[in-house]
Amino acid sequence: MKNNFNEEHKHKKHALTELNEQLRLLVGRAQQLELQNEKYTAELAKLRRKSFIISTTSTQNDECNRIQADLMTVNYEKVCYESNIERCQLQLGMYEQSILAEKQWIDEKRLKLEQELIESASTLAKLCTSYAEVSKKLGTSRAACEDTFQQYIRVTNDWSFSKEKTNESKITVQMVKSQAEFRKTLYSKFDVFSMEMSDFAEFWTHEWEDIIKKIRHDFEQIYATIHREVVLQYTLPGGLRLHPGTQLKVYSKLGAAAAQISSSESFVASSSHQKLVLNGVISMGIGDKMETLLVDAHDQEIASYIQTAEADSTLYD
Structure with missing residues:
Protein backbone atom coordinates (compact mmCIF):
# COMPACT_ATOMS: atom_id res chain seq x y z
CA MET A 1 0.00 0.00 0.00
CA LYS A 2 2.82 2.38 0.86
CA ASN A 3 4.53 1.69 -2.49
CA ASN A 4 1.26 2.47 -4.32
CA PHE A 5 0.96 5.76 -2.44
CA ASN A 6 4.57 6.64 -3.31
CA GLU A 7 4.03 5.85 -7.01
CA GLU A 8 0.83 7.91 -7.09
CA HIS A 9 2.57 10.74 -5.24
CA LYS A 10 5.45 10.71 -7.75
CA HIS A 11 2.99 10.68 -10.65
CA LYS A 12 1.08 13.68 -9.29
CA LYS A 13 4.32 15.49 -8.51
CA HIS A 14 5.50 14.92 -12.09
CA ALA A 15 2.15 16.20 -13.44
CA LEU A 16 2.39 19.23 -11.18
CA THR A 17 5.90 19.95 -12.48
CA GLU A 18 4.66 19.73 -16.07
CA LEU A 19 1.80 22.11 -15.26
CA ASN A 20 4.25 24.57 -13.69
CA GLU A 21 6.43 24.36 -16.81
CA GLN A 22 3.42 24.95 -19.05
CA LEU A 23 2.36 27.85 -16.82
CA ARG A 24 5.86 29.34 -17.08
CA LEU A 25 5.76 29.04 -20.87
CA LEU A 26 2.29 30.55 -20.98
CA VAL A 27 3.38 33.47 -18.79
CA GLY A 28 6.45 34.00 -20.97
CA ARG A 29 4.32 33.84 -24.10
CA ALA A 30 1.83 36.30 -22.56
CA GLN A 31 4.65 38.68 -21.70
CA GLN A 32 6.00 38.35 -25.23
CA LEU A 33 2.55 39.05 -26.63
CA GLU A 34 2.20 42.06 -24.36
CA LEU A 35 5.53 43.37 -25.65
CA GLN A 36 4.40 42.74 -29.20
CA ASN A 37 1.10 44.42 -28.37
CA GLU A 38 2.93 47.45 -27.01
CA LYS A 39 5.19 47.45 -30.08
CA TYR A 40 2.23 47.14 -32.43
CA THR A 41 0.36 49.79 -30.46
CA ALA A 42 3.32 52.14 -30.77
CA GLU A 43 3.62 51.38 -34.48
CA LEU A 44 -0.12 51.86 -34.85
CA ALA A 45 0.17 55.24 -33.15
CA LYS A 46 2.99 56.15 -35.47
CA LEU A 47 0.98 55.01 -38.45
CA ARG A 48 -1.99 56.97 -37.26
CA ARG A 49 0.18 60.01 -36.94
CA LYS A 50 1.52 59.34 -40.38
CA SER A 51 -2.01 58.77 -41.67
CA PHE A 52 -2.90 62.28 -40.72
CA ILE A 53 0.03 63.44 -42.79
CA ILE A 54 -0.27 60.97 -45.65
CA SER A 55 -3.90 59.97 -45.76
CA THR A 56 -4.04 59.30 -49.40
CA THR A 57 -1.34 56.65 -49.63
CA SER A 58 -2.89 53.23 -50.21
CA THR A 59 0.23 51.42 -49.02
CA GLN A 60 -0.02 52.96 -45.57
CA ASN A 61 -3.68 52.04 -45.39
CA ASP A 62 -2.88 48.44 -46.19
CA GLU A 63 -0.14 48.44 -43.52
CA CYS A 64 -2.52 49.89 -41.00
CA ASN A 65 -5.12 47.24 -41.77
CA ARG A 66 -2.51 44.50 -41.45
CA ILE A 67 -1.34 45.86 -38.10
CA GLN A 68 -4.90 46.06 -36.85
CA ALA A 69 -5.50 42.47 -37.92
CA ASP A 70 -2.31 41.40 -36.15
CA LEU A 71 -3.38 43.33 -33.08
CA MET A 72 -6.73 41.55 -33.00
CA THR A 73 -5.00 38.19 -33.36
CA VAL A 74 -2.63 39.05 -30.52
CA ASN A 75 -5.51 40.11 -28.30
CA TYR A 76 -7.37 36.88 -29.06
CA GLU A 77 -4.30 34.78 -28.27
CA LYS A 78 -3.77 36.77 -25.09
CA VAL A 79 -7.30 35.96 -23.92
CA CYS A 80 -6.77 32.24 -24.70
CA TYR A 81 -3.47 32.14 -22.82
CA GLU A 82 -4.98 33.90 -19.82
CA SER A 83 -7.80 31.31 -19.76
CA ASN A 84 -5.25 28.49 -19.91
CA ILE A 85 -3.29 30.10 -17.07
CA GLU A 86 -6.39 30.26 -14.85
CA ARG A 87 -7.25 26.62 -15.66
CA CYS A 88 -3.72 25.49 -14.79
CA GLN A 89 -3.82 27.43 -11.53
CA LEU A 90 -7.11 25.71 -10.56
CA GLN A 91 -5.68 22.25 -11.38
CA LEU A 92 -2.54 23.09 -9.43
CA GLY A 93 -4.63 23.99 -6.37
CA MET A 94 -6.59 20.72 -6.63
CA TYR A 95 -3.37 18.65 -6.84
CA GLU A 96 -1.91 20.45 -3.83
CA GLN A 97 -5.04 19.75 -1.75
CA SER A 98 -5.05 16.08 -2.83
CA ILE A 99 -1.36 15.66 -1.94
CA LEU A 100 -1.93 17.32 1.44
CA ALA A 101 -4.89 15.03 2.23
CA GLU A 102 -2.94 11.90 1.24
CA LYS A 103 0.01 12.97 3.36
CA GLN A 104 -2.27 13.51 6.36
CA TRP A 105 -3.89 10.08 5.84
CA ILE A 106 -0.46 8.41 5.61
CA ASP A 107 0.66 10.08 8.85
CA GLU A 108 -2.48 8.90 10.67
CA LYS A 109 -2.03 5.35 9.33
CA ARG A 110 1.62 5.34 10.40
CA LEU A 111 0.71 6.46 13.94
CA LYS A 112 -1.96 3.76 14.15
CA LEU A 113 0.48 1.06 13.00
CA GLU A 114 3.10 2.24 15.50
CA GLN A 115 0.51 2.01 18.31
CA GLU A 116 -0.47 -1.52 17.23
CA LEU A 117 3.21 -2.48 17.12
CA ILE A 118 3.71 -1.25 20.69
CA GLU A 119 0.65 -3.20 21.88
CA SER A 120 1.82 -6.35 20.07
CA ALA A 121 5.29 -6.06 21.63
CA SER A 122 3.70 -5.75 25.08
CA THR A 123 1.49 -8.79 24.46
CA LEU A 124 4.49 -10.78 23.18
CA ALA A 125 6.48 -9.91 26.31
CA LYS A 126 3.59 -11.10 28.50
CA LEU A 127 3.31 -14.34 26.51
CA CYS A 128 7.06 -14.96 26.85
CA THR A 129 6.82 -14.45 30.60
CA SER A 130 3.82 -16.80 30.84
CA TYR A 131 5.63 -19.39 28.72
CA ALA A 132 8.68 -19.26 30.98
CA GLU A 133 6.48 -19.71 34.07
CA VAL A 134 4.57 -22.61 32.50
CA SER A 135 7.84 -24.25 31.37
CA LYS A 136 9.20 -23.97 34.91
CA LYS A 137 6.03 -25.50 36.38
CA LEU A 138 6.10 -28.23 33.75
CA GLY A 139 9.71 -29.08 34.61
CA THR A 140 8.81 -29.28 38.30
CA SER A 141 5.79 -31.48 37.51
CA ARG A 142 7.90 -33.78 35.32
CA ALA A 143 10.51 -34.14 38.05
CA ALA A 144 7.78 -34.92 40.60
CA CYS A 145 6.19 -37.42 38.20
CA GLU A 146 9.55 -39.13 37.61
CA ASP A 147 10.19 -39.30 41.35
CA THR A 148 6.72 -40.74 41.95
CA PHE A 149 7.25 -43.31 39.21
CA GLN A 150 10.59 -44.38 40.70
CA GLN A 151 8.90 -44.70 44.12
CA TYR A 152 6.18 -46.79 42.50
CA ILE A 153 8.80 -49.07 40.91
CA ARG A 154 10.56 -49.50 44.27
CA VAL A 155 7.28 -50.22 46.06
CA THR A 156 6.32 -52.73 43.35
CA ASN A 157 9.68 -54.49 43.66
CA ASP A 158 9.38 -54.57 47.45
CA TRP A 159 5.84 -55.90 47.19
CA SER A 160 6.91 -58.59 44.69
CA PHE A 161 9.78 -59.60 46.97
CA SER A 162 7.42 -59.73 49.96
CA LYS A 163 4.92 -61.77 47.93
CA GLU A 164 7.66 -64.21 46.95
CA LYS A 165 8.75 -64.57 50.58
CA THR A 166 5.12 -65.09 51.60
CA ASN A 167 4.68 -67.82 49.00
CA GLU A 168 7.91 -69.46 50.13
CA SER A 169 6.58 -69.38 53.68
CA LYS A 170 3.33 -70.95 52.47
CA ILE A 171 5.33 -73.71 50.79
CA THR A 172 7.26 -74.31 54.01
CA VAL A 173 4.05 -74.39 56.06
CA GLN A 174 2.44 -76.76 53.56
CA MET A 175 5.46 -79.07 53.72
CA VAL A 176 5.37 -79.00 57.53
CA LYS A 177 1.66 -79.83 57.44
CA SER A 178 2.35 -82.67 55.03
CA GLN A 179 5.08 -84.01 57.32
CA ALA A 180 2.76 -83.69 60.31
CA GLU A 181 0.03 -85.54 58.44
CA PHE A 182 2.58 -88.17 57.43
CA ARG A 183 3.70 -88.66 61.01
CA LYS A 184 0.11 -88.71 62.22
CA THR A 185 -0.69 -91.38 59.67
CA LEU A 186 2.45 -93.24 60.66
CA TYR A 187 1.52 -93.22 64.36
CA SER A 188 -2.05 -94.24 63.61
CA LYS A 189 -0.81 -97.34 61.80
CA PHE A 190 1.21 -98.77 64.70
CA ASP A 191 -1.49 -101.38 65.26
CA VAL A 192 -0.56 -103.07 61.98
CA PHE A 193 2.63 -104.46 63.53
CA SER A 194 0.68 -107.58 64.23
CA MET A 195 0.52 -108.10 60.49
CA GLU A 196 2.99 -110.27 58.66
CA MET A 197 6.25 -108.69 57.59
CA SER A 198 5.55 -109.10 53.84
CA ASP A 199 2.10 -107.50 54.14
CA PHE A 200 3.54 -104.79 56.39
CA ALA A 201 6.28 -103.90 53.88
CA GLU A 202 3.79 -103.83 50.99
CA PHE A 203 1.38 -101.68 52.98
CA TRP A 204 4.02 -99.09 53.86
CA THR A 205 5.33 -99.07 50.32
CA HIS A 206 1.90 -98.07 49.01
CA GLU A 207 1.39 -95.58 51.83
CA TRP A 208 4.78 -93.99 51.23
CA GLU A 209 4.12 -93.69 47.47
CA ASP A 210 0.73 -92.06 48.11
CA ILE A 211 2.24 -89.59 50.57
CA ILE A 212 5.11 -88.73 48.18
CA LYS A 213 2.63 -88.23 45.31
CA LYS A 214 0.45 -85.96 47.44
CA ILE A 215 3.47 -83.89 48.59
CA ARG A 216 4.74 -83.56 45.01
CA HIS A 217 1.27 -82.62 43.78
CA ASP A 218 0.86 -79.92 46.44
CA PHE A 219 4.38 -78.62 45.82
CA GLU A 220 3.80 -78.47 42.05
CA GLN A 221 0.58 -76.53 42.57
CA ILE A 222 2.27 -74.00 44.89
CA TYR A 223 5.31 -73.70 42.60
CA ALA A 224 3.09 -73.21 39.57
CA THR A 225 1.17 -70.53 41.46
CA ILE A 226 4.42 -68.61 41.98
CA HIS A 227 6.26 -69.22 38.70
CA ARG A 228 3.44 -69.96 36.29
CA GLU A 229 3.24 -68.32 32.88
CA VAL A 230 -0.33 -67.19 32.21
CA VAL A 231 -1.51 -67.04 28.61
CA LEU A 232 -4.68 -65.02 28.00
CA GLN A 233 -6.44 -64.82 24.66
CA TYR A 234 -8.94 -62.07 23.93
CA THR A 235 -10.61 -60.52 20.92
CA LEU A 236 -10.59 -56.78 20.30
CA PRO A 237 -14.10 -55.28 20.30
CA GLY A 238 -15.66 -54.20 17.02
CA GLY A 239 -14.86 -50.67 15.87
CA LEU A 240 -11.45 -50.56 17.62
CA ARG A 241 -8.67 -49.43 15.29
CA LEU A 242 -4.95 -49.49 16.09
CA HIS A 243 -2.65 -47.16 14.15
CA PRO A 244 1.20 -47.19 14.14
CA GLY A 245 2.59 -45.52 17.26
CA THR A 246 -0.64 -45.81 19.28
Whole structure:
Protein backbone atom coordinates (compact mmCIF):
# COMPACT_ATOMS: atom_id res chain seq x y z
CA MET A 1 0.00 0.00 0.00
CA LYS A 2 2.82 2.38 0.86
CA ASN A 3 4.53 1.69 -2.49
CA ASN A 4 1.26 2.47 -4.32
CA PHE A 5 0.96 5.76 -2.44
CA ASN A 6 4.57 6.64 -3.31
CA GLU A 7 4.03 5.85 -7.01
CA GLU A 8 0.83 7.91 -7.09
CA HIS A 9 2.57 10.74 -5.24
CA LYS A 10 5.45 10.71 -7.75
CA HIS A 11 2.99 10.68 -10.65
CA LYS A 12 1.08 13.68 -9.29
CA LYS A 13 4.32 15.49 -8.51
CA HIS A 14 5.50 14.92 -12.09
CA ALA A 15 2.15 16.20 -13.44
CA LEU A 16 2.39 19.23 -11.18
CA THR A 17 5.90 19.95 -12.48
CA GLU A 18 4.66 19.73 -16.07
CA LEU A 19 1.80 22.11 -15.26
CA ASN A 20 4.25 24.57 -13.69
CA GLU A 21 6.43 24.36 -16.81
CA GLN A 22 3.42 24.95 -19.05
CA LEU A 23 2.36 27.85 -16.82
CA ARG A 24 5.86 29.34 -17.08
CA LEU A 25 5.76 29.04 -20.87
CA LEU A 26 2.29 30.55 -20.98
CA VAL A 27 3.38 33.47 -18.79
CA GLY A 28 6.45 34.00 -20.97
CA ARG A 29 4.32 33.84 -24.10
CA ALA A 30 1.83 36.30 -22.56
CA GLN A 31 4.65 38.68 -21.70
CA GLN A 32 6.00 38.35 -25.23
CA LEU A 33 2.55 39.05 -26.63
CA GLU A 34 2.20 42.06 -24.36
CA LEU A 35 5.53 43.37 -25.65
CA GLN A 36 4.40 42.74 -29.20
CA ASN A 37 1.10 44.42 -28.37
CA GLU A 38 2.93 47.45 -27.01
CA LYS A 39 5.19 47.45 -30.08
CA TYR A 40 2.23 47.14 -32.43
CA THR A 41 0.36 49.79 -30.46
CA ALA A 42 3.32 52.14 -30.77
CA GLU A 43 3.62 51.38 -34.48
CA LEU A 44 -0.12 51.86 -34.85
CA ALA A 45 0.17 55.24 -33.15
CA LYS A 46 2.99 56.15 -35.47
CA LEU A 47 0.98 55.01 -38.45
CA ARG A 48 -1.99 56.97 -37.26
CA ARG A 49 0.18 60.01 -36.94
CA LYS A 50 1.52 59.34 -40.38
CA SER A 51 -2.01 58.77 -41.67
CA PHE A 52 -2.90 62.28 -40.72
CA ILE A 53 0.03 63.44 -42.79
CA ILE A 54 -0.27 60.97 -45.65
CA SER A 55 -3.90 59.97 -45.76
CA THR A 56 -4.04 59.30 -49.40
CA THR A 57 -1.34 56.65 -49.63
CA SER A 58 -2.89 53.23 -50.21
CA THR A 59 0.23 51.42 -49.02
CA GLN A 60 -0.02 52.96 -45.57
CA ASN A 61 -3.68 52.04 -45.39
CA ASP A 62 -2.88 48.44 -46.19
CA GLU A 63 -0.14 48.44 -43.52
CA CYS A 64 -2.52 49.89 -41.00
CA ASN A 65 -5.12 47.24 -41.77
CA ARG A 66 -2.51 44.50 -41.45
CA ILE A 67 -1.34 45.86 -38.10
CA GLN A 68 -4.90 46.06 -36.85
CA ALA A 69 -5.50 42.47 -37.92
CA ASP A 70 -2.31 41.40 -36.15
CA LEU A 71 -3.38 43.33 -33.08
CA MET A 72 -6.73 41.55 -33.00
CA THR A 73 -5.00 38.19 -33.36
CA VAL A 74 -2.63 39.05 -30.52
CA ASN A 75 -5.51 40.11 -28.30
CA TYR A 76 -7.37 36.88 -29.06
CA GLU A 77 -4.30 34.78 -28.27
CA LYS A 78 -3.77 36.77 -25.09
CA VAL A 79 -7.30 35.96 -23.92
CA CYS A 80 -6.77 32.24 -24.70
CA TYR A 81 -3.47 32.14 -22.82
CA GLU A 82 -4.98 33.90 -19.82
CA SER A 83 -7.80 31.31 -19.76
CA ASN A 84 -5.25 28.49 -19.91
CA ILE A 85 -3.29 30.10 -17.07
CA GLU A 86 -6.39 30.26 -14.85
CA ARG A 87 -7.25 26.62 -15.66
CA CYS A 88 -3.72 25.49 -14.79
CA GLN A 89 -3.82 27.43 -11.53
CA LEU A 90 -7.11 25.71 -10.56
CA GLN A 91 -5.68 22.25 -11.38
CA LEU A 92 -2.54 23.09 -9.43
CA GLY A 93 -4.63 23.99 -6.37
CA MET A 94 -6.59 20.72 -6.63
CA TYR A 95 -3.37 18.65 -6.84
CA GLU A 96 -1.91 20.45 -3.83
CA GLN A 97 -5.04 19.75 -1.75
CA SER A 98 -5.05 16.08 -2.83
CA ILE A 99 -1.36 15.66 -1.94
CA LEU A 100 -1.93 17.32 1.44
CA ALA A 101 -4.89 15.03 2.23
CA GLU A 102 -2.94 11.90 1.24
CA LYS A 103 0.01 12.97 3.36
CA GLN A 104 -2.27 13.51 6.36
CA TRP A 105 -3.89 10.08 5.84
CA ILE A 106 -0.46 8.41 5.61
CA ASP A 107 0.66 10.08 8.85
CA GLU A 108 -2.48 8.90 10.67
CA LYS A 109 -2.03 5.35 9.33
CA ARG A 110 1.62 5.34 10.40
CA LEU A 111 0.71 6.46 13.94
CA LYS A 112 -1.96 3.76 14.15
CA LEU A 113 0.48 1.06 13.00
CA GLU A 114 3.10 2.24 15.50
CA GLN A 115 0.51 2.01 18.31
CA GLU A 116 -0.47 -1.52 17.23
CA LEU A 117 3.21 -2.48 17.12
CA ILE A 118 3.71 -1.25 20.69
CA GLU A 119 0.65 -3.20 21.88
CA SER A 120 1.82 -6.35 20.07
CA ALA A 121 5.29 -6.06 21.63
CA SER A 122 3.70 -5.75 25.08
CA THR A 123 1.49 -8.79 24.46
CA LEU A 124 4.49 -10.78 23.18
CA ALA A 125 6.48 -9.91 26.31
CA LYS A 126 3.59 -11.10 28.50
CA LEU A 127 3.31 -14.34 26.51
CA CYS A 128 7.06 -14.96 26.85
CA THR A 129 6.82 -14.45 30.60
CA SER A 130 3.82 -16.80 30.84
CA TYR A 131 5.63 -19.39 28.72
CA ALA A 132 8.68 -19.26 30.98
CA GLU A 133 6.48 -19.71 34.07
CA VAL A 134 4.57 -22.61 32.50
CA SER A 135 7.84 -24.25 31.37
CA LYS A 136 9.20 -23.97 34.91
CA LYS A 137 6.03 -25.50 36.38
CA LEU A 138 6.10 -28.23 33.75
CA GLY A 139 9.71 -29.08 34.61
CA THR A 140 8.81 -29.28 38.30
CA SER A 141 5.79 -31.48 37.51
CA ARG A 142 7.90 -33.78 35.32
CA ALA A 143 10.51 -34.14 38.05
CA ALA A 144 7.78 -34.92 40.60
CA CYS A 145 6.19 -37.42 38.20
CA GLU A 146 9.55 -39.13 37.61
CA ASP A 147 10.19 -39.30 41.35
CA THR A 148 6.72 -40.74 41.95
CA PHE A 149 7.25 -43.31 39.21
CA GLN A 150 10.59 -44.38 40.70
CA GLN A 151 8.90 -44.70 44.12
CA TYR A 152 6.18 -46.79 42.50
CA ILE A 153 8.80 -49.07 40.91
CA ARG A 154 10.56 -49.50 44.27
CA VAL A 155 7.28 -50.22 46.06
CA THR A 156 6.32 -52.73 43.35
CA ASN A 157 9.68 -54.49 43.66
CA ASP A 158 9.38 -54.57 47.45
CA TRP A 159 5.84 -55.90 47.19
CA SER A 160 6.91 -58.59 44.69
CA PHE A 161 9.78 -59.60 46.97
CA SER A 162 7.42 -59.73 49.96
CA LYS A 163 4.92 -61.77 47.93
CA GLU A 164 7.66 -64.21 46.95
CA LYS A 165 8.75 -64.57 50.58
CA THR A 166 5.12 -65.09 51.60
CA ASN A 167 4.68 -67.82 49.00
CA GLU A 168 7.91 -69.46 50.13
CA SER A 169 6.58 -69.38 53.68
CA LYS A 170 3.33 -70.95 52.47
CA ILE A 171 5.33 -73.71 50.79
CA THR A 172 7.26 -74.31 54.01
CA VAL A 173 4.05 -74.39 56.06
CA GLN A 174 2.44 -76.76 53.56
CA MET A 175 5.46 -79.07 53.72
CA VAL A 176 5.37 -79.00 57.53
CA LYS A 177 1.66 -79.83 57.44
CA SER A 178 2.35 -82.67 55.03
CA GLN A 179 5.08 -84.01 57.32
CA ALA A 180 2.76 -83.69 60.31
CA GLU A 181 0.03 -85.54 58.44
CA PHE A 182 2.58 -88.17 57.43
CA ARG A 183 3.70 -88.66 61.01
CA LYS A 184 0.11 -88.71 62.22
CA THR A 185 -0.69 -91.38 59.67
CA LEU A 186 2.45 -93.24 60.66
CA TYR A 187 1.52 -93.22 64.36
CA SER A 188 -2.05 -94.24 63.61
CA LYS A 189 -0.81 -97.34 61.80
CA PHE A 190 1.21 -98.77 64.70
CA ASP A 191 -1.49 -101.38 65.26
CA VAL A 192 -0.56 -103.07 61.98
CA PHE A 193 2.63 -104.46 63.53
CA SER A 194 0.68 -107.58 64.23
CA MET A 195 0.52 -108.10 60.49
CA GLU A 196 2.99 -110.27 58.66
CA MET A 197 6.25 -108.69 57.59
CA SER A 198 5.55 -109.10 53.84
CA ASP A 199 2.10 -107.50 54.14
CA PHE A 200 3.54 -104.79 56.39
CA ALA A 201 6.28 -103.90 53.88
CA GLU A 202 3.79 -103.83 50.99
CA PHE A 203 1.38 -101.68 52.98
CA TRP A 204 4.02 -99.09 53.86
CA THR A 205 5.33 -99.07 50.32
CA HIS A 206 1.90 -98.07 49.01
CA GLU A 207 1.39 -95.58 51.83
CA TRP A 208 4.78 -93.99 51.23
CA GLU A 209 4.12 -93.69 47.47
CA ASP A 210 0.73 -92.06 48.11
CA ILE A 211 2.24 -89.59 50.57
CA ILE A 212 5.11 -88.73 48.18
CA LYS A 213 2.63 -88.23 45.31
CA LYS A 214 0.45 -85.96 47.44
CA ILE A 215 3.47 -83.89 48.59
CA ARG A 216 4.74 -83.56 45.01
CA HIS A 217 1.27 -82.62 43.78
CA ASP A 218 0.86 -79.92 46.44
CA PHE A 219 4.38 -78.62 45.82
CA GLU A 220 3.80 -78.47 42.05
CA GLN A 221 0.58 -76.53 42.57
CA ILE A 222 2.27 -74.00 44.89
CA TYR A 223 5.31 -73.70 42.60
CA ALA A 224 3.09 -73.21 39.57
CA THR A 225 1.17 -70.53 41.46
CA ILE A 226 4.42 -68.61 41.98
CA HIS A 227 6.26 -69.22 38.70
CA ARG A 228 3.44 -69.96 36.29
CA GLU A 229 3.24 -68.32 32.88
CA VAL A 230 -0.33 -67.19 32.21
CA VAL A 231 -1.51 -67.04 28.61
CA LEU A 232 -4.68 -65.02 28.00
CA GLN A 233 -6.44 -64.82 24.66
CA TYR A 234 -8.94 -62.07 23.93
CA THR A 235 -10.61 -60.52 20.92
CA LEU A 236 -10.59 -56.78 20.30
CA PRO A 237 -14.10 -55.28 20.30
CA GLY A 238 -15.66 -54.20 17.02
CA GLY A 239 -14.86 -50.67 15.87
CA LEU A 240 -11.45 -50.56 17.62
CA ARG A 241 -8.67 -49.43 15.29
CA LEU A 242 -4.95 -49.49 16.09
CA HIS A 243 -2.65 -47.16 14.15
CA PRO A 244 1.20 -47.19 14.14
CA GLY A 245 2.59 -45.52 17.26
CA THR A 246 -0.64 -45.81 19.28
CA GLN A 247 -0.99 -47.59 22.64
CA LEU A 248 -3.65 -50.02 23.86
CA LYS A 249 -3.66 -50.59 27.64
CA VAL A 250 -5.17 -53.89 28.85
CA TYR A 251 -6.50 -54.23 32.42
CA SER A 252 -8.17 -57.00 34.39
CA LYS A 253 -11.27 -56.35 36.49
CA LEU A 254 -9.10 -56.01 39.58
CA GLY A 255 -6.69 -53.59 37.90
CA ALA A 256 -9.34 -51.53 36.12
CA ALA A 257 -10.32 -49.59 39.26
CA ALA A 258 -6.72 -48.64 40.09
CA ALA A 259 -6.09 -47.70 36.48
CA GLN A 260 -9.21 -45.52 36.46
CA ILE A 261 -8.00 -43.66 39.59
CA SER A 262 -4.52 -43.21 38.10
CA SER A 263 -5.98 -41.96 34.83
CA SER A 264 -8.24 -39.40 36.56
CA GLU A 265 -5.30 -38.01 38.55
CA SER A 266 -2.39 -37.90 36.12
CA PHE A 267 -3.51 -39.05 32.67
CA VAL A 268 -5.17 -37.01 29.91
CA ALA A 269 -7.07 -39.17 27.43
CA SER A 270 -6.23 -38.72 23.76
CA SER A 271 -6.66 -40.50 20.45
CA SER A 272 -3.25 -42.22 20.84
CA HIS A 273 -4.15 -44.01 24.13
CA GLN A 274 -6.95 -46.59 24.41
CA LYS A 275 -7.95 -48.96 27.19
CA LEU A 276 -9.40 -52.48 27.11
CA VAL A 277 -10.80 -54.21 30.25
CA LEU A 278 -10.89 -58.01 30.43
CA ASN A 279 -14.22 -58.68 32.15
CA GLY A 280 -13.58 -62.40 32.34
CA VAL A 281 -10.26 -62.12 34.23
CA ILE A 282 -10.11 -61.10 37.89
CA SER A 283 -6.31 -60.85 38.11
CA MET A 284 -3.39 -61.35 35.75
CA GLY A 285 -1.04 -62.56 38.47
CA ILE A 286 2.30 -61.23 39.69
CA GLY A 287 5.58 -61.63 37.85
CA ASP A 288 8.73 -59.84 36.80
CA LYS A 289 7.75 -59.68 33.12
CA MET A 290 4.51 -59.48 31.14
CA GLU A 291 4.36 -60.00 27.38
CA THR A 292 1.28 -59.17 25.29
CA LEU A 293 1.05 -60.54 21.75
CA LEU A 294 -1.30 -59.13 19.10
CA VAL A 295 -2.32 -61.66 16.43
CA ASP A 296 -4.58 -61.40 13.40
CA ALA A 297 -7.46 -63.63 12.34
CA HIS A 298 -4.95 -66.25 11.08
CA ASP A 299 -3.06 -66.41 14.43
CA GLN A 300 -0.10 -64.58 12.89
CA GLU A 301 1.82 -62.35 15.32
CA ILE A 302 1.75 -58.70 14.17
CA ALA A 303 2.88 -56.88 17.35
CA SER A 304 4.22 -57.59 20.83
CA TYR A 305 4.37 -55.60 24.05
CA ILE A 306 6.91 -56.45 26.79
CA GLN A 307 6.71 -54.86 30.25
CA THR A 308 9.10 -55.52 33.13
CA ALA A 309 8.99 -54.39 36.75
CA GLU A 310 12.51 -52.89 36.61
CA ALA A 311 12.25 -50.83 33.39
CA ASP A 312 9.71 -48.96 31.32
CA SER A 313 7.54 -50.82 28.84
CA THR A 314 8.69 -51.20 25.22
CA LEU A 315 6.39 -51.38 22.19
CA TYR A 316 7.40 -53.34 19.09
CA ASP A 317 5.34 -52.75 15.95
